[in-house]
Amino acid sequence: MKFVGKSVKRVDGVKKVTGTLKYVDDIKLSRMLYAAVKRSPHAHANIISINVEKARALKGVKEIITGDQFERRGGLYLEDKNFLAVGKARYRGEGVAAVCAETEEIAQNAVDLIEVEYEVLPAVTNAKEGMKPEAPLVHPDLGDYHWAPVFFPKPGTNISNHYKLRKGDAPEIFKEAEFVVENNFYVPHVQHVPIETHTAIAQMDADGYLTVWASCQSPYAVRQALSAAFDIPLNKLRVLSPAVGGGFGSKAGTTLEGIIIPFAMHAKGRPVKLTYSRQDEFENAYVRQGLHAAIKTAVNKEGKILAVQNEFIWDGGAYTEYGVNIAKAAGYASAGPYDIDNVWTDSYCVYTNHPVGGPYRGFGMSEIHFGIEQNLDIIAEKLGITPVEIRKINGMKPGGTTGTGEVVTVSGLMECLDQVVEDIKFYERSEPSSPTKVRGKGIACGWKAPSMPNNAASSAIIKLNEDGTAHLLVSAQDIGQGSDTVMTQIAAEVLSISPEKITIKTGDTDHTPYEWQTVASRITYSAGRAVYEACHDAMDQLLDLSQIKLGIFKRDLELRDGYVVSKIYPDKKVSISELALGLNFEDGSAIHGPIIGRGSFIPPNIRNADKKTGLGDHPVVFWTYGVQGVEVEVDLETGQTKVLKVASCFDVGRVVNPQLLEGQIEGAIVQGLGTALFEELMLKEGKVLNPSFVDYKIPTADDMPEMIIKFVENPEETGPFGARGVAEPAMVPSAPAIANAIYDATGIRLNTMPMTAEKVLAAMQAK
Amino acid sequence: MKTEIHFTLNGESIEHEVEVNKTLLKMIREDFDLTGAKEGCGAGECGACTVIMDGRAVNACLVLAVEAEGCDLLTIEGLSGDQNELDPLQSAFIENAALQCGYCTPGMIMTAKALLNENPHPTETEIKAGISGNLCRCTGYKKIIEAIQSVADQNKA
Numbered sequence: 001m002k003f004v005g006k007s008v009k010r011v012d013g014v015k016k017v018t019g020t021l022k023y024v025d026d027i028k029l030s031r032m033l034y035a036a037v038k039r040s041p042h043a044h045a046n047i048i049s050i051n052v053e054k055a056r057a058l059k060g061v062k063e064i065i066t067g068d069q070f071e072r073r074g075g076l077y078l079e080d081k082n083f084l085a086v087g088k089a090r091y092r093g094e095g096v097a098a099v100c101a102e103t104e105e106i107a108q109n110a111v112d113l114i115e116v117e118y119e120v121l122p123a124v125t126n127a128k129e130g131m132k133p134e135a136p137l138v139h140p141d142l143g144d145y146h147w148a149p150v151f152f153p154k155p156g157t158n159i160s161n162h163y164k165l166r167k168g169d170a171p172e173i174f175k176e177a178e179f180v181v182e183n184n185f186y187v188p189h190v191q192h193v194p195i196e197t198h199t200a201i202a203q204m205d206a207d208g209y210l211t212v213w214a215s216c217q218s219p220y221a222v223r224q225a226l227s228a229a230f231d232i233p234l235n236k237l238r239v240l241s242p243a244v245g246g247g248f249g250s251k252a253g254t255t256l257e258g259i260i261i262p263f264a265m266h267a268k269g270r271p272v273k274l275t276y277s278r279q280d281e282f283e284n285a286y287v288r289q290g291l292h293a294a295i296k297t298a299v300n301k302e303g304k305i306l307a308v309q310n311e312f313i314w315d316g317g318a319y320t321e322y323g324v325n326i327a328k329a330a331g332y333a334s335a336g337p338y339d340i341d342n343v344w345t346d347s348y349c350v351y352t353n354h355p356v357g358g359p360y361r362g363f364g365m366s367e368i369h370f371g372i373e374q375n376l377d378i379i380a381e382k383l384g385i386t387p388v389e390i391r392k393i394n395g396m397k398p399g400g401t402t403g404t405g406e407v408v409t410v411s412g413l414m415e416c417l418d419q420v421v422e423d424i425k426f427y428e429r430s431e432p433s434s435p436t437k438v439r440g441k442g443i444a445c446g447w448k449a450p451s452m453p454n455n456a457a458s459s460a461i462i463k464l465n466e467d468g469t470a471h472l473l474v475s476a477q478d479i480g481q482g483s484d485t486v487m488t489q490i491a492a493e494v495l496s497i498s499p500e501k502i503t504i505k506t507g508d509t510d511h512t513p514y515e516w517q518t519v520a521s522r523i524t525y526s527a528g529r530a531v532y533e534a535c536h537d538a539m540d541q542l543l544d545l546s547q548i549k550l551g552i553f554k555r556d557l558e559l560r561d562g563y564v565v566s567k568i569y570p571d572k573k574v575s576i577s578e579l580a581l582g583l584n585f586e587d588g589s590a591i592h593g594p595i596i597g598r599g600s601f602i603p604p605n606i607r608n609a610d611k612k613t614g615l616g617d618h619p620v621v622f623w624t625y626g627v628q629g630v631e632v633e634v635d636l637e638t639g640q641t642k643v644l645k646v647a648s649c650f651d652v653g654r655v656v657n658p659q660l661l662e663g664q665i666e667g668a669i670v671q672g673l674g675t676a677l678f679e680e681l682m683l684k685e686g687k688v689l690n691p692s693f694v695d696y697k698i699p700t701a702d703d704m705p706e707m708i709i710k711f712v713e714n715p716e717e718t719g720p721f722g723a724r725g726v727a728e729p730a731m732v733p734s735a736p737a738i739a740n741a742i743y744d745a746t747g748i749r750l751n752t753m754p755m756t757a758e759k760v761l762a763a764m765q766a767k
Numbered sequence: 768m769k770t771e772i773h774f775t776l777n778g779e780s781i782e783h784e785v786e787v788n789k790t791l792l793k794m795i796r797e798d799f800d801l802t803g804a805k806e807g808c809g810a811g812e813c814g815a816c817t818v819i820m821d822g823r824a825v826n827a828c829l830v831l832a833v834e835a836e837g838c839d840l841l842t843i844e845g846l847s848g849d850q851n852e853l854d855p856l857q858s859a860f861i862e863n864a865a866l867q868c869g870y871c872t873p874g875m876i877m878t879a880k881a882l883l884n885e886n887p888h889p890t891e892t893e894i895k896a897g898i899s900g901n902l903c904r905c906t907g908y909k910k911i912i913e914a915i916q917s918v919a920d921q922n923k924a
Binding site: 013016017019025028195196247277479667692694698707 | 796797800801802803804805806807808809810812813815842843844846847851853857858860861862864866867868869870871872873876894895896898899900901902903904905906907908909910911912
């Protein structure tokens with residue numbers, strides 16, 4: 001292949017290195033107005049009254065809105081959320097009113113003048129407590145809400161989804177098992193921390209046509225949500241996402257767009273802007289949900305896992321419109337990448353008075369694997385076998401069955417494991433850098449499937465130009481992962497023209513075709529397949545015209561370097577530029593007209609799982625498998641852990657762009673390292689204690705380990721050129737591999753993240 | 768309240784009236800439409816707003832615009848040449864895929880530029896230390912370090 005499999009340079013590179021790419025916050029529109037939000041200081045409180053008189057009197061204030069003006073709830077999977085609180089505030093920081101003013105400063109000053117009277121309610125600040133019958137209810141009206149039928153809320157409780165998986169007969173196996181191991185783990189809330197905070201601009205024309213510029217991963221999903229919330233038909237609502245400065249899931253749904261739309265509706269054409277401060281970003285953007293996990297495993301003396309029983313309790317926060325799906329995804333992945341006959345899982349999404357949980361890179365997976373992969377090492381040690389052996393015995397191989405009973409046809413897990421064991425030199429020891437330090441190695445596997453509706457669709461359009469160049473239109477968003485480049489490469493490969501001849505356009509619901517969402521590591525696979533189909537459609541049209549032009553059967557023609565060429569007589573050819581606008585005949589007549597290729601794609605045959613048991617033979621489109629191994633050095637005097645080296649190997653089906661793919665893995669490893677060692681959104685009585693970079697550290701260049709990145713390629717049958725997604729799965733094994741390495745170095749088994757120096761030191765001293 | 772200041776911006780002499788409480792970042796973004804420098808935190812913690820002031824990398828969100836009086840300012844927009852030819856660092860970032868979402872990229876490149884001006888042959892440790900005030904959430908830093916290293920190596924040659 002010419003372009004797929006090559007490290008083609010980023011198509012957005014020049015714009016990004018010159019600082020000329022315009023992100024939403026860089027857009028300057030004339031007569032712009034600015035919004036600011038009044039936020040609840042209480043985690044749980046009834047709103048008794050809101051007095052906006054003083055704020056309204058401030059010069060430059062245009063309008064003030066309160067939640068009770070917009071009572072319609074919305075949400076992706078469970079409609080439980082308003083853009084501003086209605087009746088009561090459910091987390092500290094929830095918007096209760098908003099101001100629109102001539103300047104940001106006036107808007108903020110007006111917010112300070114709004115007086116809100118609250119009746120403070122007892123708050124739910126722990127998901128396990130929140131499940132108890134006597135817990136205060138965060139959503140007493142849950143029973144009246146709408147939800148997608150694949151979720152199971154329990155009205156009258158704080159449980160917004162109870163996912164069940166019942167494979168085989170786990171309780172019976174536990175009665176007779178030779179070894180039973182039981183462990184509890186806790187993963188705290190963390191934040192996504194894109195360097196670009198959330199921002200949006202809304203503008204309504206006199207004829208009611210609304211334009212929204214949003215820093216969002218999924219313009220079509222935002223359009224749908226806003227259309228439903230504000231009763232605007234889809235043909236009168238345009239969402240543009242010109243560039244996204246990092247998402248990691250935080251910009252998957254709609255966050256702040258709905259706050260500015262009411263203002264835009266009354267602003268007589270003036271645009272209204274709202275940008276989150278870094279503090280807002282920490283407190284009021286989606287957080288990664290906290291998880292309490294209990295994992296019980298039955299195993300025989302040879303190391304074969306006979307049964308697992310899992311209980312996952314998710315701290316979903318005040319609204320779980322997205323979070324219910326995290327509980328579900330974690331549930332059907334709960335066996336991990338292992339072939340286990342008996343699986344019993346209960347995964348609960350629980351409302352709390354915490355910031356709103358939502359999707360974070362590999363949602364559900366990074367959290368549950370922290371427990372699954374440590375648990376395996378604990379079992380291996382008990383049985384006297386190595387961490388590699390227990391994974392070899394139980395790891396998923398073709399022919400195995402997943403937790404839901406799906407028979408696996410493709411899994412490169414064992415190849416990945418062998419590669420990582422070799423690259424990290426798992427069985428060798430290296431000398432610590434000082435006598436007060438110790439070194440250790442750890443390994444972890446991981447898997448993930450795209451967690452999305454069965455019918456999540458993609459589309460693409462390719463337009464050929466009369467000089468042989470082309471425009472590719474998709475709404476897959478390049479949020480940094482490099483999708484613009486990868487889509488271009490796929491198109492270039494099918495059309496056999498160089499990537500420089502293709503200009504890709506994205507992120508405009510009026511002009512680029514439908515894409516469900518840029519989430520779930522589904523873009524290379526799904527949007528890539530739509531691009532592949534669109535280009536084949538264009539190719540088909542070109543070949544149709546060429547067989548008339550050349551008098552050669554279509555089956556004997558192919559695209560090669562900008563020409564339609566005979567496979568048999570290579571000198572018989574016609575350039576695609578000559579055919580781009582149709583086929584012209586010698587008498588001056590012409591047929592067909594411009595070549596426009598159309599591609600649509602829905603992953604085939606994904607079926608709902610059984611409602612009672614969670615079992616299903618094809619509930620997800622594919623599983624991505626991989627392994628990471630790490631070497632750490634722990635300072636015995638301070639407890640500080642330094643990750644020295646990480647080896648990673650994933651089965652990606654097909655490497656489309658080696659350099660960009662490495663970048664995804666490297667970024668995921670370092671993000672995983674941050675969550676493993678120091679990242680935690682610290683919450684006390686619902687208050688975020690560390691909403692700044694001073695107090696919430698993310699990894700810097702100093703934290704970067706040496707990284708060895710490898711891939712195996714067992715093709716995905718329906719993926720473009722066999723590719724499947726990997727950007728999220730890459731983060732899944734990072735934290736547990738570090739935990740296992742810390743144990744190897746120190747004998748300390750930490751079952752809570754992050755594994756800070758203080759925790760490691762305290763544990764070593766207690767030993 | 769406004770005051771008049773004089774400075775050089777990307778090689779051009781400027782006379783400008785600016786509010787005394789305006790930050791340098793707001794001035795270059797709002798008054799000059801140079802939006803390459805980004806506000807990532809507004810508190811000098813992320814480096815996304817880095818520009819070069821008299822040869823030194825500064826967080827433009829922490830500097831008042833009036834402090835630019837008499838200074839030579841270089842922003843990312845001034846780094847490439849008149850014919851759009853890229854600075855070697857910009858080319859190296861593309862070549863090494865040292866960027867993903869691109870939001871930290873202008874600040875990262877400006878920090879690297881100042882670093883290389885001061886120390887044309889930094890070690891890997893010096894590069895890591897030099898960019899430790901610039902946060903990137905996407906790349907894991909490896910390719911950024913490699914990009915800067917490649918320019919440093921060119922300097923040697």
